[in-house]
Amino acid sequence: MEYFEVGTKKDILYWSKRLYQKGMSPATSGNISVRTKDGILISASGVCLNDMDEDDIVLIDFDGNVLEGKKKPSSEKFLHTQIYDLREDINAIIHSHCPYITAFACSNKLMNEPIMPEFVLYFDKIPKAKYYLPSSMQLAIDTANYFKTSDTVLMQNHGVVSGANTLQEVFYALESLRAYAETYFGTQVLGGAKKISKKQIKEIKNLKK
Numbered sequence: 656m657e658y659f660e661v662g663t664k665k666d667i668l669y670w671s672k673r674l675y676q677k678g679m680s681p682a683t684s685g686n687i688s689v690r691t692k693d694g695i696l697i698s699a700s701g702v703c704l705n706d707m708d709e710d711d712i713v714l715i716d717f718d719g720n721v722l723e724g725k726k727k728p729s730s731e732k733f734l735h736t737q738i739y740d741l742r743e744d745i746n747a748i749i750h751s752h753c754p755y756i757t758a759f760a761c762s763n764k765l766m767n768e769p770i771m772p773e774f775v776l777y778f779d780k781i782p783k784a785k786y787y788l789p790s791s792m793q794l795a796i797d798t799a800n801y802f803k804t805s806d807t808v809l810m811q812n813h814g815v816v817s818g819a820n821t822l823q824e825v826f827y828a829l830e831s832l833r834a835y836a837e838t839y840f841g842t843q844v845l846g847g848a849k850k851i852s853k854k855q856i857k858e859i860k861n862l863k864k
């Protein structure tokens with residue numbers, strides 16, 4: 656893997672490209688940030704995550720004010736500031752419109768069917784936040800509130816947002832979620848999944864302990 660220090664602009668550029676190249680941030684959708692000792696480094700508004708360079712990353716404070724950089728920060732900056740405010744253990748956040756995941760966010764289906772052991776372990780209860788106007792403070796506050804109980808939140812008719820200690824962890828969480836979504840869609844085409852039983856779920860959860 657390419658070398659870079661975690662929590663830097665290079666870190667953001669590396670995972671942004673991975674996100675785009677995996678089809679998880681079409682066109683100029685999505686935004687990505689890390690918490691640093693000086694503030695929050697966040698992708699600029701209206702840029703494609705695959706085509707960003709260091710100038711497309713802006714340093715903002717925890718109220719969303721620009722501290723460094725010529726570009727406008729992502730319009731969803733308040734979603735990021737609210738989550739960092741609430742969760743001291745979260746140092747990296749990705750908001751994505753990944754189509755497979757967003758299909759769940761647009762429908763009345765949660766991503767919680769016990770179809771594979773890894774999904775039982777990691778995606779037991781992913782909440783879905785209500786729809787609010789994108790980039791509004793109301794969306795930021797309401798969606799961030801779900802981070803009291805979850806590291807990943809579906810956003811009704813919009814997308815998904817996930818946080819962790821590092822961008823690598825967030826990326827893997829979202830990539831796994833997308834794998835769940837794809838697997839689930841596949842099972843629907845093939846006539847539906849055979850679900851893992853309650854007894855088997857208990858066994859899997861015991862593995863985690």
Ligand SMILES: [Zn+2]
Pocket residue numbers: 685731750751752789813814
């Ligand atoms: Zn969005």
